Amino acid sequence: MRNLVAAMLLVLLIAGFALAEGTEPRAAGGPAPFALKGASGASAVNTGEKTAPPEVVDSGYVLGPGDLLGISVWKDEALTKDIVVLPDGIISFPLVGLIKAAGKTLAELKAELEEKISHYVPEPVLNVEVRQVNSMIIYVIGRVNSPGRFVINTNVDTLQALAMAGGLNPFAKRDKIRVFRTENGRTSMFPFHYGDVADGRRLEENIPLKRGDVIVVP
Structure with missing residues (x-):
């Protein structure tokens, strides 16, 4: 309202x-x-x-619906995905499931994904980038x-x-x-x-x- x-x-x-x-x-x-x-x-x-x-987006960029993300865990092709942030701000990633991305900075999303993935992959080397700002x-x-x-x-x-x-x-x-x-x-x-x-x-x-x-x- x-x-x-x-x-x-x-x-x-x-x-x-x-x-x-x-x-x-x-x-x-x-x-x-x-x-x-x-x-x-x-x-x-x-x-x-x-x-x-x-452009190259820095870690302080605030994500929004429509942004195309590239998420990858080193040496694990099953955990390498290009993902679009949905209109409701949600993304879905293996092992993690649904997670809110919109409104978070790139660094915040990476930290949250690392924490969740670490329950399944010891010391994951995670890369999260914005491939396209939409x-x-x-x-x-x-x-x-x-x-x-x-x-x-x-x-x-x-x-x-x-x-x-x-x-x-x-x-x-x-x-x-x-x-x-x-x-x-x-x-x-x-x-x-x-x-x-x-x-x-x-x-x-x-x-x-x-x-x-x-x-x-x-």
Whole structure:
């Protein structure tokens, strides 16, 4: 219930932000503005996910549903598996059975697996890695050339995400871009002045993105 209320507040906040900025006509043949459904009746013009290049994930990465894991015990092929974290956050591994992975860091999951496997394999040499990050999803909406939902790496910042969305369209208000982030039931808003950041100023605004961030380009 708490998460539902937070999500509703985020939608209302973004809708109010978009409406407060007003609308502009589009040029003939130009890309149509994007709006959240409920804000102006429009729906996403691009719902296909775009994926950032592969990366090496460190042990502090927090796992999420959809992440592809590679788990192996040295010299034991039966305990070498590629496993996807299920939508409920669970994985299944031989000898261990079902175990919660989502919400844990890579290091925490490895430690838990080692402890459980050690009951069957003396001093197991265990390797746990993220083969593919699939749970780092963010949204770029508004006046960009290819708005939608994006699967990103853990090191993607706001400027890079806007580039993944095809860049700003001619009617974008470059210096009124906002990043909305919901954590622990609270929504924060971060300003992003595109022109300044692109010119090497206000670089502190070019924040690394987190899972669930929404970039709004009015």
